[in-house]
Amino acid sequence: MNRSLMPRCLILAAEHSPMTSVIGPLEILTLAQRLTGRRDWQFEVVADAALATQGGLTLQGTRPFCDSDSPDILIIAALGDPRRNPTPLSTASLQRIRQLAEQGCHLVSICSGAWALAESGLLNGLNATSHWSLSDWLAEHFPAVHWHTDAMLIRNNSIWCGGGGSAWQDVTLSLVQHYFGDAIARHTAQLVLIDRDRDDQRRYRGFIPARQHQDHLIHQVQDWLDRHACEPFVVADLAAQVHLSERQFKRRFSAAVKLPPREYVQSLRMEQAKHLLTTSQQQVDSIARQCGYDDVRFFRRLFRRSSGLTPLAYRAKVSSAG
Numbered sequence: 456m457n458r459s460l461m462p463r464c465l466i467l468a469a470e471h472s473p474m475t476s477v478i479g480p481l482e483i484l485t486l487a488q489r490l491t492g493r494r495d496w497q498f499e500v501v502a503d504a505a506l507a508t509q510g511g512l513t514l515q516g517t518r519p520f521c522d523s524d525s526p527d528i529l530i531i532a533a534l535g536d537p538r539r540n541p542t543p544l545s546t547a548s549l550q551r552i553r554q555l556a557e558q559g560c561h562l563v564s565i566c567s568g569a570w571a572l573a574e575s576g577l578l579n580g581l582n583a584t585s586h587w588s589l590s591d592w593l594a595e596h597f598p599a600v601h602w603h604t605d606a607m608l609i610r611n612n613s614i615w616c617g618g619g620g621s622a623w624q625d626v627t628l629s630l631v632q633h634y635f636g637d638a639i640a641r642h643t644a645q646l647v648l649i650d651r652d653r654d655d656q657r658r659y660r661g662f663i664p665a666r667q668h669q670d671h672l673i674h675q676v677q678d679w680l681d682r683h684a685c686e687p688f689v690v691a692d693l694a695a696q697v698h699l700s701e702r703q704f705k706r707r708f709s710a711a712v713k714l715p716p717r718e719y720v721q722s723l724r725m726e727q728a729k730h731l732l733t734t735s736q737q738q739v740d741s742i743a744r745q746c747g748y749d750d751v752r753f754f755r756r757l758f759r760r761s762s763g764l765t766p767l768a769y770r771a772k773v774s775s776a777g
Contacts, residue, residue, distance in 0.1 A: 461495050462634075464528040467520055467568075468502040469543045471535025474514060476565045480530050480627040487631040487643045499523070503545065521551050528630070529555055533566035533623075538592050543567075549575045556614070563615045563630065565623045572614065573597040581611045586619025587660045591713060605657050605763070618656045624649045657763035658772060662722040668711040672697040676708070684723035685747040690716050724748070725761040732770040739766045 464484060468477045481498055488496050501523050502516030517523075529552070534543035552575050556562060564572050569585040570593075572578045579599040584606040593602050603609060607618045607625050617626035628651060632640035644651050664677060676693050693716060694704035708716045724746045731742045743754035758766050 461497055462528070463497045463499070463524065463526040464530065465520075465523055465526040466498070466500045466530045466532060467544075467548075467571075468500055468506055468514065468516060468532045469534050470504065470506060471540055471543060472502075472506060472532040473535075473566075474506075474512075475621070476533040476568070476623045477514065479623045480532075480565070480630075483624070483627040483631065483643060483647060486646065487635050487639050490639050490642055491635055499526075503548070521547050525555060525558055526560060528561045528563065530626075530630075531562070531564045531568035531571050533586075533619075534568050534570055537567055537570045537589070544571050544574075553577065559613060561613045561615075563617070563626060565617045565626055566619045569593070569616045572616065573600050577614060578616075581614065582606075582609050583611075583616045584609045584618050584656075585616065587656045588619065588663065605655055605660070607654050607656055620659070622653075622656075625651075625653050655763040657761065658769060660762075662726045664719070664723075665712040665714075670707065670711040672699070673708055673711040677712070680720065680723060684720055685727055685745060687747065721757060722761070725758060728754075728758060728766070729762070729769065729773075732766055733773050742766070 466477055466481055477500060481500065484496070484498055488494070500514070500516050501518055501520040502514070503519045503521075506514040506516075531552075534540075537543060549571065552562065552571055556575070556577050562572060562577065564585075566586050567589060569578070569583055573583070573593065573596075578597065580601070582601045582603055584602070584604050585593055587604045590602060590604040593600070593604070604618070607622055608629055609616045610629075615626065615629070617623060628640050628644055628649060631643050641651070666674070666677070668674075675697060679693075679696065690705065691701045693708075694701045697704065699707065705716060708719070712719060714722070728742055728746045731737060731745065737745075739755070740751050743749075743751045746754065748754035748757075755766060758769070762769050764772060
């Protein structure tokens with residue numbers, strides 16, 4: 456970008472964009488510019504139509520995206536859930552994004568805004584992130600992209616992807632650091648009360664068991680696991696419940712829920728551990744045993760792999776956030 460010219464940043468919003476992912480970046484970037492004493496940046500929200508929000512508010516972009524001048528930075532706001540709204544942006548908008556990429560525009564997606572970059576083919580062969588709950592769907596629909604949805608932010612030269620939900624904060628602060636310097640980023644974070652050490656979504660990730668399949672025997676086992684996952688048993692016991700051999704059961708279970716039985720059970724147990732850590736003051740050893748692990752060291756390793764934090768660090772982090 457030519458710093459001698461007036462830099463332009465567009466924020467692209469769509470029909471299902473959460474307002475925080477539109478207004479939040481705008482406010483933080485505007486604040487950062489004010490802290491520098493500069494007035495040379497132009498910030499603009501563009502959208503192809505007025506956006507209705509909760510509470511009866513309406514957001515009107517300054518102009519349609521495809522009618523806007525070429526920016527130096529394009530921030531693509533979250534686009535809602537692409538599983539329910541498969542075409543959040545028009546073909547013309549996607550073509551415009553590809554044109555901007557060819558022109559060297561700095562492209563930044565927030566949460567499900569990564570769909571636009573993936574649909575445009577700009578993420579093929581690259582690492583990318585988005586909301587953790589979209590992991591399986593994105594991997595299925597865009598197999599040429601290397602999805603790492605544990606990450607809060609992934610930078611690929613001029614293409615950046617942010618994680619889900621409030622990751623707009625992390626993305627925008629990274630932009631502030633990149634364009635205005637670390638001191639301004641630190642000051643901005645202090646003023647708006649944002650932590651700068653969030654680089655992992657695992658602590659926020661919840662386990663959502665796959666229940667969309669039609670295998671009634673596996674549903675039966677899942678129902679039992681919902682009540683007894685922390686009790687002692689082996690995979691052969693689960694297979695026996697539905698009169699299958701252990702080999703048949705493993706294959707059928709994995710096909711239905713997209714996880715091996717052992718990993719599925721571990722995920723259920725980790726969710727229970729998180730619940731106990733945040734709703735009680737029990738010792739980690741006690742929680743490990745209640746969740747089915749006599750080997751506390753093994754439990755700690757599993758928990759860290761699942762959440763990115765030790766059990767006590769998770770308790771402290773979640774408690775401070777609440």
